[in-house]
Amino acid sequence: MNAGPTGSDRAAPTRPDGALARLALALERPRVLGALMLAPAVLYVVAFVAVPFFIAIALSMSDATVGDPQIDTFVGLDNFIAVVSQSGFRLALRNSLLITTLTVLILLVLATTAVELLARDFRGKRLVQVLFMIPWAMPVSLSAITWLWVLDSQYSPIDWVLVQIGLLGPGGTFGPSWNLFYLGREGLAIASIVLVDVWRTLPLATIIVLAGRLSIPRERLEQAQLDGAGFFRILFRIIIPALAPVLTVAILFTALLVIGEMSTIALLTRGGPGHSTQILPFWAYLKGINSGDLGQGAAIALFLFPVLLAAAIVALRFAYRAGRD
Amino acid sequence: MAILTTRALKKHYGRIIAVDGVDMETRDGELLAVLGPSGSGKTTLMRLVAGLEEPSAGELFIDGRSIVGVPPRSRNIAMVFQNYALYPNMTVRDNILFPLRARKMPPDEQRRQLDWVAGILEITDLLDRRPTRLSGGQSQRVALARAMVRTPDLFLFDEPLSSLDAQIRSQARGELRELHDRTGITTLYVTHDQTEALGLADRIMVMEKGTVHQIGTPQQLYYDPADTFVAGFIGDPPMNLLPLDGRIIGVRPEHFHLAAEAPGEEIALELDIEVEHLEFLGAEWLIYGVVRRGVTEQRRPPRVIGRLRQAAVPTLSTGETHHFVVTRRDACFFDPETGQRLSQAKVAVA
Secondary structure (H helix, E strand, O other): OOOHHHHHHOOEEEEEEEEOHHHHHHHOOOHHHHHHHHHHHHHHHHHHHHHHHHHHHHHHHHOOOOOOOOOOOEOHHHHHHHHHHHHHHHHHHHHHHHHHHHHHHHHHHHHHHHHHHHHOOOHHHHHHHHHHHHHHHOOHHHHHHHHHHHHHHOOOOOHHHHHHOOOOOOOOOOOOOOOOOOOOOOOHHHHHHHHHHHHHHHHHHHHHHEEEEOOOOOHHHHHHHOOOOHHHHHHHHHHHHHHHHHHHHHHHHHHHHHHOOOHHHHHHHHOOOOOOOOOOHHHHHHHHHOOHHHHHHHHHHHHOOOHHHHHHHHHHHHHHHHHHH | OOOEEEEEEEEEOOOOOEEEEEEEEOOOEEEEEEEEEOOOOHHHHHHHHHHHOOOOOOEEEEEEEEOOOHHHHHEEEEOOOOOOOOOOHHHHHHHHHHHHHOOOHHHHHHHHHHHHHHHOOOHHHHHHHHHHHHHHHHHHHHHHHHHHOOOEEEEEOOOOOOOHHHHHHHHHHHEEEEEEEOOOEEEEEOOOOOHHHHHHOEEEEEOOOOOEEEEEOHHHHHHOEEEEHHHHHOOOOOOEEEEEOEEEEOOHHHHEEEEEHOOOOOOOEEEEEEEEEEOOOOOOOEEEEEEOOOOOOOOOOEEEEEEOOOOOOOOOOOOOEEEEEEEOOEEEEEOOOEEEOOOOOOOOOO
């Protein structure tokens, strides 16, 4: 190194001195920077997704209980066999699939309709957008309390309206009782749960579909208008085909969300009456945590995993291919 | 075939005025180019005609019937968008049949129309393809086929050639003109490219800031610009506009003559030009110069561009000052305040 002050100044650009300068230089290399930027995400996925997932697999093949949570005895598929043979299983599986399917179907119709509304300009659009997002932003417990009141066996405002217009009560179409007992009857309870699930997931579905809707070039829709197409022809021949990829993504996201969702059931019916509204995730929770059988609980929770994984892969492939075309 | 008329047509978006009182009328079966710089309101005018925008004021007629308030689907106007707006989820065949199906035309008639239009545009072998598998030129033909297949009253083209490669653009221009001559459908052709407008159109409408400056044949626009805007817009390079005795004189670059070669006619302008720069363009030379004497004195001497129609190296060279003349017949005079033309028209009105 040069002793003179001017000499060292000139040498500076070639070799950085000091830890900070060396760090800055290292960060300029894409590989180092890339690894550093990815690290938090990777760490998160490993700690909160991968590790619990593998623990769940291990649990499902062990005889672990809350009293003895050690994963030490390998029992093979015993837990799965035990779970499947129980009477509640078929009911829970049926309910899970039924609630998810109904919710997704209703969501598709409502989301597409809502998107057609939100894609247009009208007075008060901002307000409608905000109102639309509220269910998504609202805490589950708070909204559940509201719904519990709406669906209450005695004080339901829906019942009150039905009574007032003469559809409910002695001589009414829906029977002589003054109440419908929404959460107390199997069919109505499942319908109520679907209603709440739809209400909760509609904002997400709408936002996904809206993104796809807004990416349709305006000229294409104007061209269809000039070509003489009416509202329904444009909707079914131009808009929905263009939405196919995002609709697939919306189906996938909302279906996974609803099928794994237990808070609605936990807060509204707790699986009742009896087991009539039992679903797999809530049953897994009851078995694994409340009854303390960690092995069986994990087995129930994992039961749908292969099916969901396969469905997700197929759906994403389709969306990717449709999006490329 | 139809005649389109607009009367005091206006469109504003909030405080922005896009179309500011347009009065115009097409002739039956003509190809009218709407030419103007970007932001001149030409595309808005076209969208008003198509019904994609409602006018803020004024009237629109097709064959004397008002079409204000009539939805686009009922106007029987076909439009070709700049990016062609083909439906990507349908084959070429379904794209072309879409307007016929929307009108519930009987299937055998649909097939006849499809065969006819595919034959004219030579796209029969593309019918089963998807729009994503088409080249730019092929997409344009398909878009034209879809527009033509239902024989509309009026064609609207929104810069249909601008997304094509430069090499095939002039070929496509020729094909477009040929197609128009075959169908004879009144066409409004929006463009900002004057070469396209001059080469393609029967008449040109020059727009700027939402108003019409002039409607006329390409020759009228070139030799008889109605005002200084048209004079400074049409022609490449455009007309030189110089101050002279309280008026503005407009001179086309090719109308500067060296004093020695001046034709024996009445002279409107004599001036000394200092040559700054010469540009060789193959069949001609462009002379970039500064006017040193001959026009009204200004703080900065005006610059002019002259054109010499010869391939040989001109006798003048950079830095020299030469004496040029312009004949009375070639010059145009404009009012310096309003920009309006003062002298008589030179080309007979077609």
